[in-house]
Amino acid sequence: MSQLTIYSDNDPGTRVAVHTDPAQIRTALAAHGVAFSRVTALAELARDATPDAVLAAYASFITAEKAERGYQTADVIRLVRGTPNTAPMRAKFLSEHIHSEDESRLFAEGSGAFYLHLDGKVLMMVCTRGDYIRVPAGTRHWFDMGPDPEFTAVRMFTDPAGWVASFTGDAIADRFPKYE
Helix, strand or coil: CCEEEEEECCEEEEEEEEECCHHHHHHHHHCCCCEEEECCCCCCCCCCCCHHHHHHHCHHHHHHHHHHHCCCEEEEEEECCCCCCCHHHHHHHCCCEECCCCEEEEEEEEEEEEEEEECCEEEEEEEECCEEEEECCCCEEEEECCCCCCEEEEEEECCCCCCCCEECCCCHHHHCCCCC
16 A cells, blocks of 8 residues: 655654555645656556566556656566565665656556655655656655565656666665665
8 A cells, every 4th residue: 555654854753644545645745846646557467577568558658758758768677576685776775865857656566665855854655556656856865675675667767877866975764764
């Protein structure tokens, strides 16, 4: 289930608010310039769907986002439970960073958590199947895929180089609850 938990950025032990209703999540994120929506696949995905099948299942949405936002590429990242050596990848994404372009993710399967550091708050957005989140360029954030990740996500980029991060050097992610 999708869930947005809001904390003060100086008090990771206290939840300021928790939202599970998609409309409430959308409103709370929009107040910070973050887009959130629910997207339905055009076809049911097989458990072993190829990246091309995932892209085809969401083709109309991807095409519309490319046209509206100027995205040049879309790809699929997939991690299945039991994938070896995911700890270093998790650690990399757990460091607060920014991007020079929007970070757009559509979750086709599984789940993961985006932590957005905005306006004196940390917003922990657990995304699940069908969730689309677009984090504006320059937004301080990190991502936690959990200790044994399982997710498939469509990523869209304006820069064909793909995922490029500038790390802030702030250790804030170390103080907040991990996505388990």
